[in-house]
Amino acid sequence: MKYLVLTAQLFFATLLMAQSPYISRVWEYKPAPGQFVNILPEYEEGDDVEAMCRKAEEAIANNNKGMITLGGWGGYVVFGFDHLIVNRPEAKDFVVLGNAFYSNQQTAKTGGSCEPGIVMVSYDANGNGQPDDEWYEIAGSEYTNPQTIHNYELTYYRPSEDHVATPSLVNPKTFIDTTHIAWEDNQENKGYMYQLVYHKQPYYPLWIDDNTVTFKGTRLPDNYADESGNGTYYVLYAYDYGYADNHPNNNEKAQIDIDWAVKADGTPANLPGIHFVKVYTGVNQQCGWLGETSTEIMGAEDLDPAFHTAVENVTMPSLPVKRFINGQLYIIQGTKIYTVTGLIVNK
Ligand SMILES: [Ca+2]
Ligand SMILES: [Ca+2]
Ligand SMILES: [Ca+2]
Incomplete structure (x- = not known):
């Protein structure tokens, strides 16, 4: 006995x-170029894809509440839990933690630093404990917005070895290289991500061997406005629901209901729960001296009251x-x- x-x-x-x-494991970390890339987490010479993945895990798993950047549009992280997050009926099921905050200036809409990331979820259907199963997009409030571009594709280019910085003619002290990262999308747009004086390190992920990196997914409409009219004060407005880094972490609107997951054709996925989450930066925009908008992740949490x-x-x-x-x-x-x-x- x-x-x-x-x-x-x-x-x-x-x-x-x-x-x-909390997050138990980070499976993949692949940010797009960005002003915090190679800093959050820090790249050190010799770090490879696996080393950077472990650094991302160290930052955001086990409630450590460090922070990682996903860079510009499309950059992503894949993480998982040590159990099934149950899709509880009539309830929000989990929250992805970011660093969004509201401005204390009075504006007609809710805004501040809201950098929405698209959330995708996966159920370990083959039961092997690995995120190699189908992914479903959380259809947030802008899923049916006519300005949202589904099947968006964007390629970023590493600066060539003989790249020469092109300071801005108007404001060379702030915009130190206006041709830092060239990009083009599948909507016949192309442009550059510029380098700011505040972050002088290379913006292209240094541990990625390829000279180009391509991302695919949903692009949300731009969510910023230059409220000053002269480039001094930008507000990034929050979308209503269903995104990461879009509302403060303690706000109920940051919480995700697994019922919102849809298949590729937009019909409900009807998932019993999820094991894995993928988050990628959802907007492709640059806001003056604030630079490009990038989703940041600090963790994630199962909301089950248990x-x-x-x-x-x-x-x-x-x-x-x-x-x-x-x-x-x-x-x-x-x-x-x-x-x-x-x-x-x-x-
Ligand atoms: Ca639910
Ligand atoms: Ca699996
Ligand atoms: Ca953020």
């Missing part, structure tokens, strides 16, 4: 360790009740906690 109790306690302890509401019930705080009712503890269903009666199969897990 003692042996059984010990086994049960070990089982319970293991179970607690295995379940975390994770907000610490095991030491479980009250012991006299009648048997079912309760989720760290995502697992238990039956509690008196001072005892049972699994659903009747195994006593405390004493």
Whole structure:
């Protein structure tokens, strides 16, 4: 009997360790060029794709609340959890943490520093624990906006080795290289991402060997306005719902409902839950001295209330009740906690 109790306690302890509401692993980190790229996280000579992925994980997994940049439009991160985030009915299921904030200036719409990232989700359908299954886009508030471009494609070019900086004629002290990163899209647009005096490091990801990098996905309409009219004050307006880094983390509008996931043809994906999330920068815009808009990620969290019930705080009712503890269903009666199969897990 003692042996059984010990086994049960070990089982319970293991179970607690295995379940975390936070990101447990970063699977891929591939930012587009950007003013914080090679800084957040920091590139050091010799770092390869895998090393940078581990640095991104160190920053945003396990509730570490560091920060990574995704660079300009299309740059992305793929991360996962150690359990299924259940699609709870009539409820928001998870939140991706960014660094969005509202301006304290009074404006007609909600805005400030809102840099919306497209959120995609995946269910581990083949059960191998890896994100090699189908991806579904979270259809946020702008999914059906006629200005949203689905199937957008954008290619960025690494500056050539003999690249010479082209300072701005108007403001050379701020815009130190107006031809830093050339880009072109599949809508017959091309242009340059400029380099700002505030961030003088190369903007192209230094650990990527290829001289071009191409991203595909959904491009949201531009969300900025130069409210000063003279380039001194830019406001990036928040979209209503369904994006990352678009509302402050503690705002309910930052939360995502898995019910919003759609298939490629726009019909509901009807997912029971998700294991993996991909986030990419959703706008392709540059805002004067603020530079290009880039989604930042600080973490992600399962919103299941079970994770907000610490095991030491479980009250012991006299009648048997079912309760989720760290995502697992238990039956509690008196001072005892049972699994659903009747195994006593405390004493
Ligand atoms: Ca839900
Ligand atoms: Ca899989
Ligand atoms: Ca941001």
